[in-house]
Amino acid sequence: MRARPESDQLAARALRPRVRPGRLTEIPDSKVGQLLAVLDRSGLPGQLEDILAGRPGPSGIRPRTVLAGLMLAVYYTGRATIADAWRVLHFGLRPTARAWLGIPEQAPATAREGIAASRRLYQGLDRITSALDPARCDRRRRLPQADANAHAAAWKDKAGRTAADRLQRLANDLVLTTVQLAQERGHLRAWRGDVGVDATAIPVMAKPDSEHSDSASVEITAGWHFSGGSDKGIFGYSATLLVAAHTRPPGPAGKTQGLVEYPQLCLGLVLDTPTVRTGPNAITLLRHLTELGLPTGTCAADRAYTGCAPANFQIPARRLGYRLALDYKAEDRGVQGSWQGAVLVDGSLACPHIPAALANATHRANDKAVRLRSDELNQAIAQREPYFLKLKQNADARGTIRLQCPAAGPSPSVNCPRRDRLRPHSPRTPGPPQAVIKLGDTRTRASHPAARPTIQLPENEWLAPKTKEELPSVCGASAISVPADAGGDLKTAKFRQDSRYLSSVWDRTYKPIRSHNEGINGRLKSAEMDIGSPKHRRAPGQVAQTLLIAIMISIGNLDILESWLFRSTGEHLTDIDDEPGYGPLSPACESQPRHNAGRHPPPTH
Structure with a gap:
């Protein structure tokens, strides 16, 4: 067999993983079991085994071992690299944990054994990424731009998006497993x-x-x-x-x-x-x-x-x-659109006759003016509040809400001659408050019509009042519905x-x-x-x-x-490993009693 060039040998020596004896840490089995429980519960190792089944070439090291080594490396070193995973798996585990992951009992004794062990881990990760990649290409060198564009385009077609969605789901399932554990233990109840x-x-x-x-x-x-x-x-x-x-x-x-x-x-x-x-x-x-x-x-x-x-x-x-x-950009602040006659002002629907000065108080206001708001701007924002439509019904299963005129209901926030004309007071609707009020009662003073702003209608409407059908829905109807998609109104759906x-x-x-x-x-x-x-x-x-x-x-x-x-x-996660969800949950352990799974699980290969 022809000898390898000297340059390749030097490169191999430079990339050879090295052990740092002064920083070797013996990892307790309880921590390995905890991380294995999270990994197995996510279903990621099993799904990768199914994806890799039937692929040509030797099976090599199992995905479960590769991922577990990376998780341990991140936990103890903060780095998700194969070199750190190799050190942890071969020099940091106790015999019981080695048996769980199929790691030889004896650590590599020579440089050749160390390189061979690390290469098996690299190949294990490479098999996983090759199976999940919609457009596998050589990642060790730069490609011509045309070839790279072709590979990148494969991520955008139908098959590529399906593979990319599967990848994102597998990765997110691992993240959500930790959320599920917190949810089951009641840590998220608040x-x-x-x-x-x-x-x-x-x-x-x-x-x-x-x-x-x-x-x-x-x-x-x-x-x-x-x-x-x-x-x-x-x-x-x-x-x-x-x-x-x-x-x-x-x-x-x-x-x-x-x-x-x-x-x-x-x-x-x-x-x-x-x-x-x-x-x-x-x-x-x-x-x-x-x-x-x-x-x-x-x-x-x-x-x-x-x-x-x-x-x-x-x-x-x-x-x-x-x-x-x-939040909005400067050009999107102020009046943004309308819906059934109501004006969309900074994401909220308001009376169609809200004063223009209040509606445009934030028009094209820059970020600095919004972050460090002046007294004038704060006053204008506070004066807007009575003119906004009131929530009558929360969102239903489709995201549709019901809003009503600010002059409607038992607690109106504005006085509106149009509303009073269309819906005069009846025995069921309380009329104007009594002339004599308790001036010392803040709530009573605030509810008095004199304390509320009055809507200013156009002059021609006083001479020729419009019928209920001629008025916009927000004025003529008792309430209006605002669907999640705003009935196709893009601005309302976008900014509300x-x-x-x-x-x-x-x-x-x-x-x-x-x-x-x-x-x-x-x-x-x-x-x-x-x-x-x-x-x-x-x-x-x-x-x-x-x-x-x-x-x-x-x-x-x-x-x-x-x-x-x-x-x-004052507890640790490993202090409560009797509870469901912790301890190695490999298939070989599922038949064992749950109270023993976190302490003495049988080896899996």
Whole structure:
């Protein structure tokens, strides 16, 4: 056999995994069992076994072992690399855990044995990514731009989207397993269903496409991610994340009463090309989350999601039962449209005769003016409130709500001559309040007609009053229905939200949820485990990056759960391994009594 060139031998020595004796840590079986329970419960190893069944070539190392090694590597080192997984599996496990994963009892004793063991892990990961990749290509070198474009196009056709959706589902199932465990143990009982959705940058080590040599990037489906307010892009992927959040209770700032206690977990992950499928990716996560039977509350999103086509984000989110809290660009603020005669002002429907000065108070206001609101703007926002339509019926199963005129009902907020003419007071409808009122009663004073603004009708309507049929529906009908899709009115479907924009309620809703998004990003991109560092997940390709990010986020959720439990009760997750869901749940263990599964599971091969 011909000897390998000296250059190849030197390259092989440079890439050879090395053991660092001073940093070897013996991992307890309880921690291995806990992570194996999460992995097995997600169903990811079993589904990968089914996908790989019948493929040519040797079966090699099992997907369960590869994924378990990566999970242990992330937990103990913060890095999702095969080199760290190799060190953990072969030099950090006890005999019992080795038997669970099919790892030889003796660690590699020579360099050749070490290289062979690491190569088996690399090949195991390569088989997984090859089976899940819609357009498998050589990730070790740059391709001509035309070839790369052809491979990237394969991700967009019908078969490619089916494979990509399957990949995202497998990865998200692993993340949601940690959420299910928290749900079953009652840790999320104080959570009301409020979520924040955001996309964060996932940079890669590969360089972008070259403009000079006509060669494409190794990451053929990557792109440029631009964070809000920045004109400098980051080459890589965008990770759409959901976070469990809550709104701030009303009351003076700084008070702690009414605060809720729950672990602020990441509730979902989708890794995709930046600026592509922004809205659909968020809806995919919301659908996966509703399958768990968790409550639905307010979904807060930044302007990237407000700018989506309504059919891609706003409409399906409302139909899933979520209320929306949105922000707007400068050119979208102020009057945005109308629906059945009502005027859409900053996402809320108002009386058609709301004063123009109030409706246009935020027209083309820049971000600085909105963040640091002047006294005049705050006063105009407060004066708008009586003119907004009142909620008569919450959203039904299709996301349709019922709104009524602000002058209607037992507690009108404005005086309207048109409403008084169309619906005069009857014995069942209380008439004007008595002339004598209690001036010391604040509520009584506020309900008096003199304390409410009066709608100013056009002059010609005083001379020739319009009939009920001639008036818009918001004035002629007792209430109007606003479907989730606004009957095809794109502007109403796109901009409508469930909180008065820039009001105190909106501040208590939108700002805390958005801060929770930033908090989960900071937690997952911390020094201990940084999903934003390409060196912590070196395997190239969208498939590998998706799986590695999912593993890192799952471990991040477990870390959040452990920290929250220790802070709240002083317990550890491994202290309560008798409860369902923990301990190795491999097929060989399912027939064993549950109380023994977490302590002495039989080996699986």
